Amino acid sequence: MSINVSPTDILNTVARSLVATEKFANIEEALKQMALAAVRNKIAYYRRRIRTLERKYATDFNTFTTRLQGRATPTEEDDWLAWRSAQSMEADWRKVYQDLLNGGNR
Secondary structure (H helix, E strand, C coil), X not given: CCCCCCHHHHHHHHHHHHHHCCCXXXXXXXXXXXXXXXXXHHHHHHHHHHHHHHHHHCCCHHHHHHHHCCXXXXXXXXXXXXXXXXXXXXXXXXXXHHHHHCCCCC
């Protein structure tokens, strides 16, 4: 059984509930705070991935990159790609977070 409910409807329902229970003054503030929380979770996720690789190799990404040139194993190459991706995604989510804090203006 499929229910035709849009993501917008779901978010608005949650936001209205939060306003009704006086957690937030209005729907817009509730939606903004939910978005900020979701973005903070994404930033934390990618930060954990980066820290895991920093601990695994006992170095930062730039040093790891230099160390691998011309001698990387397949596992190291995979980790390097994952690390680079995690750094890029963390930076992207940090930008989104700042955009939300600044009212969504680009």
